[in-house]
Amino acid sequence: MDLPLTLLCCLITLLLVNNGGIVQGSHDVFAQLRSVPAVDVTQVHRTAYHFQPTKNWINDPNGPMYYNGIYHLFYQYNPKGAVWGNIVWAHSVSKDLINWAKVEPAIYPSQPFDKYGCWSGSATILPGKTPKPIILYTGIVDENNTQVQNYAVPADPTDPYLRKWIKPNNNPLVVADKSVNGSSFRDPTTGWLGPDGNWRITIGSRRKHRGVSYLYRSRDFIHWTKGKHPLHSTAGTGNWECPDFFPVSVSGGLDTSVMGPNVKHVFKVSLDETRYEYYTIGKYYPEKDRYIPDKGMIDGWDGLRYDYGNFYASKSFFDPKKNRRILWGWANESDSTEMDVKKGWAGIQLIPRTIVLDPSGKQLVQWPIEEVETLRRNEVQLRSLKLAKGEKIEITGITAAQADVDVTFSFNSLDKAEPFDPRWDKYDGQKLCSRKGSTVQGGLGPFGLLTLASHNLEEYTPVFFRLFKAQQHNKHLVLLCSDASRSTLMDDETNMKDGRDAYRPSFAGFVDVDLKDKKLTLRSLIDNSVVESFGAGGKTVITSRVYPTLAVYENARLYAFNNGTETVKIESLNAWSMSKPLYMNQ
Ligand SMILES: *[C@@H]1O[C@H](CO)[C@@H](O)[C@H](O)[C@H]1NC(C)=O
Ligand SMILES: *[C@@H]1O[C@H](CO)[C@@H](O)[C@H](O)[C@H]1NC(C)=O
Ligand SMILES: *[C@@H]1O[C@H](CO)[C@@H](O)[C@H](O)[C@H]1NC(C)=O
Ligand SMILES: *[C@H]1O[C@@H](CO)[C@H](O)[C@@H](O)[C@@H]1NC(C)=O
Numbered sequence: 001m002d003l004p005l006t007l008l009c010c011l012i013t014l015l016l017v018n019n020g021g022i023v024q025g026s027h028d029v030f031a032q033l034r035s036v037p038a039v040d041v042t043q044v045h046r047t048a049y050h051f052q053p054t055k056n057w058i059n060d061p062n063g064p065m066y067y068n069g070i071y072h073l074f075y076q077y078n079p080k081g082a083v084w085g086n087i088v089w090a091h092s093v094s095k096d097l098i099n100w101a102k103v104e105p106a107i108y109p110s111q112p113f114d115k116y117g118c119w120s121g122s123a124t125i126l127p128g129k130t131p132k133p134i135i136l137y138t139g140i141v142d143e144n145n146t147q148v149q150n151y152a153v154p155a156d157p158t159d160p161y162l163r164k165w166i167k168p169n170n171n172p173l174v175v176a177d178k179s180v181n182g183s184s185f186r187d188p189t190t191g192w193l194g195p196d197g198n199w200r201i202t203i204g205s206r207r208k209h210r211g212v213s214y215l216y217r218s219r220d221f222i223h224w225t226k227g228k229h230p231l232h233s234t235a236g237t238g239n240w241e242c243p244d245f246f247p248v249s250v251s252g253g254l255d256t257s258v259m260g261p262n263v264k265h266v267f268k269v270s271l272d273e274t275r276y277e278y279y280t281i282g283k284y285y286p287e288k289d290r291y292i293p294d295k296g297m298i299d300g301w302d303g304l305r306y307d308y309g310n311f312y313a314s315k316s317f318f319d320p321k322k323n324r325r326i327l328w329g330w331a332n333e334s335d336s337t338e339m340d341v342k343k344g345w346a347g348i349q350l351i352p353r354t355i356v357l358d359p360s361g362k363q364l365v366q367w368p369i370e371e372v373e374t375l376r377r378n379e380v381q382l383r384s385l386k387l388a389k390g391e392k393i394e395i396t397g398i399t400a401a402q403a404d405v406d407v408t409f410s411f412n413s414l415d416k417a418e419p420f421d422p423r424w425d426k427y428d429g430q431k432l433c434s435r436k437g438s439t440v441q442g443g444l445g446p447f448g449l450l451t452l453a454s455h456n457l458e459e460y461t462p463v464f465f466r467l468f469k470a471q472q473h474n475k476h477l478v479l480l481c482s483d484a485s486r487s488t489l490m491d492d493e494t495n496m497k498d499g500r501d502a503y504r505p506s507f508a509g510f511v512d513v514d515l516k517d518k519k520l521t522l523r524s525l526i527d528n529s530v531v532e533s534f535g536a537g538g539k540t541v542i543t544s545r546v547y548p549t550l551a552v553y554e555n556a557r558l559y560a561f562n563n564g565t566e567t568v569k570i571e572s573l574n575a576w577s578m579s580k581p582l583y584m585n586q
Contacts, residue, residue, distance in 0.1 A: 033337065034078065034085030038344025045529040045547050048402050048580045049375050051100060051349035053090065057082050057340070058347040060242065060313035061328035062089055063123035063135050066321055070160055071097050073328065074106055074135075075349065076120060082340040089118055089137065093161045097326075097352055098371050099583035106152065106165040107137060113150050113172045114139030120242060121149075122315065124191040124199075124256075126221060132157055134221060135165070136201065138186040139172060147185045148172035149203065151222075174203070174216060174224045181205060185214075187242045190317065191221065193257040194286045202231045204240040204269065211237035211269060213245075215289050231267075232291045234299050238273035242313045245291065246325065248281070248357040248364065253325035255318045259286060264357060266364065267291050270313050271301065277314060278303035281361065296362070302427040304363055306355075308509030309482055309543040310334065316355065326369060327353045331530060334484070334503040334545040350532060350543060351525055358539065363512060366538040368525060376404055376576035382560075385570040387447065392561035393570075398577040401452065401556035405575040406523040409447060409465070409568050414515060416443035416566040420468035420477050429508035433481035437506060438462035438563060447562040449524055451531050452487065454550035455557065461487040461546050462561070463533045465511075465520050478511040478520065480535040480542060487546035502547065511540040519571065526558070527578065 038055040046052065051073065062074040070093050077090035089107035092100045107118045114137075121137030132153070139150045150171040155164035176182035184206045191199045198217045201224070205212045211234050215227035231245065247254040247263045254263065268279035280293035280303060293299045306314060307329065314329035333339075333346045340346035353366040380397040387393065395405065424432055438446045448464025450457070461484055468477040484504040513520065513536040525532040532543045551557065558575065562568045 033081060033083045033341055035080040036082070036341055037080065038082060041345060042343035044552055045343070046345065047348055047527040047530055049098070049372070049578050050351065050527050050530060051092070052345070052347075053077065053102070055082070055344045056080070057084055057345075058090070058349070059084065059330050059332070060120045061315050061330055061349055062120050062137070064315060064317040064326070064328050065123040065125065065133060066317070066319050067125060067131075067133050067162065068160060070095060071319075072123070072162065073100070073349070075330075077105070079105070082344050082346045083337055087117055087119065091163075096371050096374070097369055098374060099581045101583060103161050103163045106162075107135070107167065111139075111167055111171065113141055113148055114167070116140035116142060116145070119147070120187045120313065122188060122190040123317070124221070130157070133162070136173070136188040136191075138188065141172075145183045147176070147182060149174035149188050170222065173222060177226060180214065181207065184239050189243055189245055190256050192245075194289070195259070200289065202243050202245055204243045206239040207233070209238055210235045211240035211271070213240055213243045213267070213269065217289075227289050229290070231289060237269070237300055238271060240269040241272050242270040242315065244268040244314065244316055246316055246318075247284075248325070248355065250357045250359050252323050252356060253318055253354070255320070259284065264294075264361065265291060267293070268306070268314070274301060275312060276305060277307075277312060278305055279364070280304070281357070281363070294361070298427075305509065306364070306366065307541045307543050308429065308480075309505075309507035310545050311350065311543050324354045325356075327355050327366065331543055331545055335547055336502075348530060350530070353538075353541075360512075363539065366541050367534065368523075368532075372404070372525070375578045375581065377579050378577050380575050382570050382573040386567055387560065387562035387570065388567045389441065389565050390563060392450065392559045395558045395560065395573065395575050398558070398575050399554065399556075400558035401526065401528050401551070401553055402578045403526045403558060403575055404523070404578055405449060405526070405558065405573065406521070407449065407560060407573040408519055408521045408571040410517075410519045410571045411444060411566050411568045412518065413566065414444060414467065414469070414476055414518070416564065417467040417469045417476055418443045420470045422471055426477065426510065429479050429481070429510050430506055432479060433483055433508035434485065434506035436466060437481070437483050437485065438464055438561070442466055442564040444566045445562075445564045446481070447564060447568045448522055448560070450557075450559040450561055451524055451526050452546060452548050452551045453557045453559055454548065454555065459486065459488055459548045459551050461531055461544055463522065463524055463531060463542070464561075465522070465535070466564075476515055478513055478515070478536075479508055480511050480522075480533070480540045481506060481508040482531060482533050482542040482544045483507070484544045484546050487544070487548060489549050504546070507542045507544055509540045509542060511536045513539055525578075528552070
């Protein structure tokens with residue numbers, strides 16, 4: 001569960017300059033916006049094929065699952081306005097993860113154990129003759145944000161859409177003991193079964209500045225006992241939200257309880273302080289209920305990310321229909337709270353991604369679920385086309401504001417890659433990208449795509465590679481950038497962030513890729529105000545939210561470009577217009 005950063009900053013400032021008593025005041029300022037109904041819902045910048053309700057605020061995806069032929073997505077939702085507040089578990093159902101129908105909210109505050117909030121959680125399918133879903137979620141019990149873990153079950157498991165949920169009277173199931181900080185104790189995971197036949201879950205928390213994920217065990221999913229030690233904890237990372245813990249293999253998705261010789265485990269957290277996520281890959285020791293990241297994994301702020309851009313509070317689930325693990329993540333807005341109120345909506349869920357282990361065992365690989373390809377229309381193709389320094393080519397024949405584009409670039413040599421200055425931080429791609437944007441000409445790169453571009457490039461969001469020669473012999477560093485800094489004209493009021501320029505970061509991540517064949521692939525899903533880019537087949541992924549003023553609807557353009565001295569070749573480029581799902585009744 002996430003409070004918007006602006007609110008947190010505000011709270012922190014107040015805490016610093018006043019004594020705690022004033023905090024309520026800042027809540028009140030915000031509370032005035034919480035229940036401002038959307039009058040006119042602004043359509044420009046709304047997405048067409050991303051999951052987005054017709055209006056109002058959304059954040060974390062909750063309890064995703066597949067049950068009896070139906071996919072369920074719950075999510076944190078404010079039914080009354082476009083800023084965070086009044087949160088309920090909204091609920092939508094789908095047969096294909098593309099077309100969605102809204103049903104009534106599954107969980108909303110009503111009982112002493114959740115009167116002040118129904119925050120994030122997960123679903124587990126309890127096996128048996130008739131498998132049954134059960135949801136664990138965090139309830140807020142008082143005005144001090146005291147957190148407990150509750151459960152809910154379908155009122156009628158034979159209802160295909162599971163429309164009604166019951167919160168039984170023996171809630172809460174888990175309360176913080178004296179050793180646990182009860183105001184940082186949330187987001188229970190999907191349960192998994194240990195070899196001893198007992199269930200486990202893990203819950204995000206902190207101890208001072210140490211991120212902690214507590215472990216609980218249960219025989220019946222109702223009575224839970226805290227383990228002697230956490231599943232995992234890491235000094236210096238701050239509060240852990242939305243932990244996720246699951247097995248992975250190279251070949252496909254695994255149900256959450258699977259263990260075995262070719263199985264590794266992933267542990268992911270959302271960092272409350274930085275507002276991004278990181279994960280490690282490692283080994284799970286079920287006898288001790290400990291998770292230990294593999295040697296070489298960076299277990300901290302510099303760790304691997306699912307997405308180096310706008311992506312938070314993610315949650316995965318196992319899809320038995322297609323034997324895959326699917327990842328959902330939330331992207332917030334990059335404009336101001338005032339703008340969100342004005343436009344009547346805020347937040348989208350990103351396109352679900354399948355995740356598998358890379359054969360190296362050192363990272364995950366993500367790819368948009370194949371179902372999204374059913375939305376592709378009027379394909380255009382380019383083959384074998386050279387781009388010399390400073391050249392660009394427009395991809396015409398598709399709706400560039402709403403497109404899927406998949407391109408393979410090649411080059412003859414790595415010789416012209418720029419030297420990597422050892423003073424640069426090799427974990428801070430974003431800083432490097434802001435220093436070396438698409439207009440800073442290079443040796444090998446920058447080359448890539450100009451998405452959501454206006455006719456004369458007054459506005460565009462470039463997604464591109466730039467290659468560097470490291471000091472070590474023969475080693476190259478590949479940087480993927482998704483740079484929002486020129487995404488929108490500066491002087492437009494809609495793009496002001498609290499009176500300043502909008503949040504337009506030069507998101508970037510390094511790509512750990514074999515360059516032997518001198519090729520790099522890039523796929524971008526473009527949808528009006530979002531660009532999700534998958535570098536090197538999904539090894540590095542970056543999402544940007546942008547608000548062009550000229551490059552909207554049919555005025556948006558798409559280009560491929562090269563701004564490095566080494567000529568690059570478009571080996572192949574396929575692009576499609578993306579249609580709106582037939583059914584998106586949110
Ligand atoms: C909330 O915290 C305040 C300050 O510590 C305390 O006085 C009050 O009793 C707490 N409220 C509840 C319901 O625990
Ligand atoms: C408990 O968590 C709250 C919320 O994150 C934090 O403000 C507080 O400092 C924490 N208490 C301790 C003792 O770490
Ligand atoms: C390529 O670099 C030149 C020189 O900096 C710049 O004017 C041009 O806009 C760049 N092209 C792109 C696509 O950024
Ligand atoms: C999304 O909004 C931007 C701009 O306000 C903030 O900088 C981010 O921290 C925020 N992200 C999350 C996950 O809250």
